[in-house]
Amino acid sequence: MSLERQRLLWIIVFLVVVLSAFIVPFISFMSNMTKFYGAFLFWSIFALVVIVFLGMITARWKDDRDER
């Protein structure tokens, strides 16, 4: 896959993930869930997913200085 396509794919993935963090906790099934495993767990998992995805994207960050 070309770099441009990969970039576009990641942009779409992050758009979906970040938008879900704005929307899902406000949807009625979750906004009525007065438990630890409601919005608290959802946002915590959201952040962990972002961290893992960023770990995948940055895995290629190397330059000449890193290879010495």
Add this chain to the structure above:
Amino acid sequence: MSANTVYIALFVYFILGSVIARQASRKLGGGVNEFFLAGRSLGGIVSALTYSATTYSAFMLVGLAGFTYIGGVGALGFELIYLSGLVLVAFFGPRFWLVGQRYNYLTPTEMLGDRYGSKAVAAVSAVAAVIFLIPYSAVQLIGIGALLEGISGGAIPYLAGVSIAAFIAVYWTWTGGLKAVAWTDSLQAAVMLVVAVLSVILIAYRGFGGFGGLFAGLEAEYPAWLTVPGPGFFNINTFVGLTLPWFFFSLSNPQVSQRLFVPRSLGQMRIMVMGFLVFGFIYTLVSILWGFSARLLIPELAVADNATPVLLGLNIVPAGVALLVMLGICAAAVSTVNSIILTLSSMICRDVFKSSRRPNDEKRELLVGKIFVPLFTVVIVAFATIRLDLIAALSVASSAGLLVMVPALIGAFFWKRGTAPAVLASVVVGGLAATFLQYSGLKPLGYWPGVWSGLIATVLFIGVSFFTRPPEKKAAEFIGYLHEELGRKKII
């Protein structure tokens, strides 16, 4: 807590940091790159710790805990979406770093000026950053003044607290520039995190018999606090209005985006980003749990921002731990303020002074930058002392005000058609709109200032660009270089 105990703790903290700052300043070269960017040679772990300490201010354990106290779990969403804004660094980090190496940029605003072929762009953007970040820094010092005054029962005067924090910040910065700031930030970040984690574990176990007990208490007594909008503070408009500007923090705030020039390699930048994410995730959870604990233990507070000082005064927190938490909060404020002072000074010497004087006089340029370090500190202390309403408004408006730089930054890397007049229009009009809306308290159609300033800046940047002439040669060269280098390194 007695005033003497607090003074001794602050003195020990100052001495320890000063030894580190002195050590860092040894072998420091005499150029602007050395002073303001630590010679572009920081390792990943120090970069991660200084990025964390700079990003996270006294707001976390005071303001965010207060948000949780009044608004519940929405505060977690707000802060974690802010953390997720680091996805922008995934795309812009290597680009900043590569052009920083190639063109020797000192500041993000210098980069904008060069890319759009306009010294006015650099100067106006730098002045906008000064206007929004000085009040933001003053509020940090106001927080320390109030905290020390509160924790000592009034024995430490407000002005003494403000002055002590300012002196520590300026002394370390003056001693060794960014290298001293980064090394002392590393110490401060470690203190912030370790103390915060230990204290929240202590509170959870001594107050509720564990985290299960804490959540069981919330589910039983304050169930709405586990939902949004919950008790009402975090309705969707407030949530979006608060969160959206902060999502762009890693690009819009120059004291943070300047750090993208600093790691010694791309591999070290990766360590910086991942280290910051882990730090931020833990520190956010701790601040939220701190706010939830306050909700259950001290339910009758009139002012939410007092949650932390009052919690520290309860007997479930041992005095020694309370003292360390107080130091951790001071460290969070000082590490944010000194980084802002350093960045603003670099902007003045490079984007305002150098643009208007003869080039290639690095000694003079550095001298100007160094003079602005104490000068900005005095201004920040003065602002913290007079406590005008406008300062609070500008500080709150800082995220909305700095957001107006984002369209120009995105355009610099991805849109050859962007022009200098468009940048000037978007920064000036967007910045004025953010200030006006924040100060007047107006929320047209119910939307917050950050939503409007972002929208206005984007529309102006795109619209004005179509009617003015872009710097075609520079844009092609700048974007072409990145395209080639990123392709060679297989970075998206």
